[in-house]
Amino acid sequence: MTDNVHGQSMTIKRSVDEVYEIAARDGFALLDTAIDENRLKAMLEDDGAGAFVCFEGRVRNHNNATQVERLTYYGYEDLALNQGRAIIAEAKERFEILHAVAIHRIGALEIGDVAVWVGVVSAHRYPSFDACRWILDTIKADIPVWKQEYYDNADSKWLSNNG
Amino acid sequence: MTDNVHGQSMTIKRSVDEVYEIAARDGFALLDTAIDENRLKAMLEDDGAGAFVCFEGRVRNHNNATQVERLTYYGYEDLALNQGRAIIAEAKERFEILHAVAIHRIGALEIGDVAVWVGVVSAHRYPSFDACRWILDTIKADIPVWKQEYYDNADSKWLSNNG
Amino acid sequence: MNSDTTMNITILYFASLADEANCQTETVHVDTSTSLTELYEQLRQKHHFSQPQQQLRVAINDYFAHWTDTIHDGDSVAFITPVAGG
Amino acid sequence: MNSDTTMNITILYFASLADEANCQTETVHVDTSTSLTELYEQLRQKHHFSQPQQQLRVAINDYFAHWTDTIHDGDSVAFITPVAGG
Numbered sequence: 001m002t003d004n005v006h007g008q009s010m011t012i013k014r015s016v017d018e019v020y021e022i023a024a025r026d027g028f029a030l031l032d033t034a035i036d037e038n039r040l041k042a043m044l045e046d047d048g049a050g051a052f053v054c055f056e057g058r059v060r061n062h063n064n065a066t067q068v069e070r071l072t073y074y075g076y077e078d079l080a081l082n083q084g085r086a087i088i089a090e091a092k093e094r095f096e097i098l099h100a101v102a103i104h105r106i107g108a109l110e111i112g113d114v115a116v117w118v119g120v121v122s123a124h125r126y127p128s129f130d131a132c133r134w135i136l137d138t139i140k141a142d143i144p145v146w147k148q149e150y151y152d153n154a155d156s157k158w159l160s161n162n163g
Numbered sequence: 164m165t166d167n168v169h170g171q172s173m174t175i176k177r178s179v180d181e182v183y184e185i186a187a188r189d190g191f192a193l194l195d196t197a198i199d200e201n202r203l204k205a206m207l208e209d210d211g212a213g214a215f216v217c218f219e220g221r222v223r224n225h226n227n228a229t230q231v232e233r234l235t236y237y238g239y240e241d242l243a244l245n246q247g248r249a250i251i252a253e254a255k256e257r258f259e260i261l262h263a264v265a266i267h268r269i270g271a272l273e274i275g276d277v278a279v280w281v282g283v284v285s286a287h288r289y290p291s292f293d294a295c296r297w298i299l300d301t302i303k304a305d306i307p308v309w310k311q312e313y314y315d316n317a318d319s320k321w322l323s324n325n326g
Numbered sequence: 327m328n329s330d331t332t333m334n335i336t337i338l339y340f341a342s343l344a345d346e347a348n349c350q351t352e353t354v355h356v357d358t359s360t361s362l363t364e365l366y367e368q369l370r371q372k373h374h375f376s377q378p379q380q381q382l383r384v385a386i387n388d389y390f391a392h393w394t395d396t397i398h399d400g401d402s403v404a405f406i407t408p409v410a411g412g
Numbered sequence: 413m414n415s416d417t418t419m420n421i422t423i424l425y426f427a428s429l430a431d432e433a434n435c436q437t438e439t440v441h442v443d444t445s446t447s448l449t450e451l452y453e454q455l456r457q458k459h460h461f462s463q464p465q466q467q468l469r470v471a472i473n474d475y476f477a478h479w480t481d482t483i484h485d486g487d488s489v490a491f492i493t494p495v496a497g498g
């Protein structure tokens with residue numbers, strides 16, 4: 001298992017500024033550096049918003065009983081952007097929300113790093129909770145991102161959200 | 164309607180540092196200045212946390228069809244702290260979460276100001292969503308905080324979460 | 327001030343009750359057998375509170391209490407109008 | 413390279429399929445009537461992919477597609493193993 005067959009899916013073709021422009025415009029982007037939560041929150045400023053709900057998915061130190069050292073996320077950038085744009089558009093139709101922004105990070109992440117961030121604003125509180133959870137679930141189901149866990153015994157394996 | 168009969172319930176008896184100490188210890192506090200989200204998030208750091216969900220309740224520019232200029236929140240500090248401690252303890256029994264912290268602001272707030280902040284961390288995502296929503300709902304139902312809305316015609320009225 | 331048959335109770339007022347009482351707190355001297363519902367009824371008549379007791383909750387010494395709980399000399403009591411946090 | 417009866421398709425590989433194919437991308441020259449399921453079957457035999465087609469999704473030109481969709485000369489195709497984001 002060599003990294004060269006995944007090199008292209010560990011990094012983003014676009015610049016960081018382009019990534020945040022896409023997030024602001026389409027509501028979803030893929031990023032290969034640390035997620036700047038403040039930059040995303042700034043996209044959700046709205047005087048009509050009484051509720052803001054956000055989710056951060058962080059790399060944790062265990063998966064079931066196994067100690068995790070680090071994780072590497074791989075993504076299919078262009079498909080992810082097309083699918084992410086559709087997810088956010090559908091969320092805005094399904095829920096009474098004002099805006100939603102989500103970003104997924106790829107590349108090598110350490111324990112505690114944020115892998116995915118989803119933020120939603122709405123006039124009232126329940127649509128933000130519902131939309132945030134739905135967007136996260138749909139990202140996990142449909143966005144072409146894969147991850148490999150690395151353990152302290154130097155093993156690694158591909159993970160699946162379906163098992 | 165004069166402010167002097169509410170002066171005591173617009174400010175906190177404790178210092179800001181004491182307030183954050185109480186939030187860290189009991190999971191709930193009442194504050195009369197801007198909520199420092201980073202200080203609260205720092206209380207929720209945990210290598211076992213795969214999920215962080217937070218809610219911000221912000222003052223919005225309208226309530227139903229009426230334009231709102233500003234809001235003033237009043238609180239019964241000692242009852243709020245006792246009740247808040249019980250709410251967070253109950254949340255930790257009801258949901259598979261690692262930590263939860265909530266803070267409610269009182270005093271005069273402007274449009275966009277954060278009135279309430281709730282943050283929860285858990286190993287997996289659903290308990291954080293469920294606990295965050297439950298804590299917020301329970302704060303809204305049980306924490307002795309009241310609010311008056313001020314309109315551009317200089318009127319004001321007491322609001323109720325029950326109608 | 328208090329004898330075996332009377333007690334001092336500190337009343338705390340918030341929100342619309344503070345408006346109607348025109349104060350934040352007062353100390354009342356009542357019979358030791360006074361129940362919380364009787365106490366509220368006395369104060370409702372004194373201050374012309376618009377809300378019936380059924381719409382209120384009650385707290386004793388900074389904890390929510392039941393209307394059937396007994397009060398003792400030196401207790402503080404607050405009548406809690408519907409809250410509106412969040 | 414391509415005639416009226418053949419087409420060039422760019423295949424993109426990710427995750428375990430990239431491991432098994434030992435590459436990220438390749439261009440294949442196939443008959444114009446080739447379906448997506450036939451295309452995967454040819455590549456599965458070539459690279460000894462462990463996953464049956466039923467476990468995979470498919471994308472054409474960076475959009476998810478149906479296995480019954482037709483492909484055309486110049487298309488890029490990706491077979492998507494179960495994702496694991498979040």
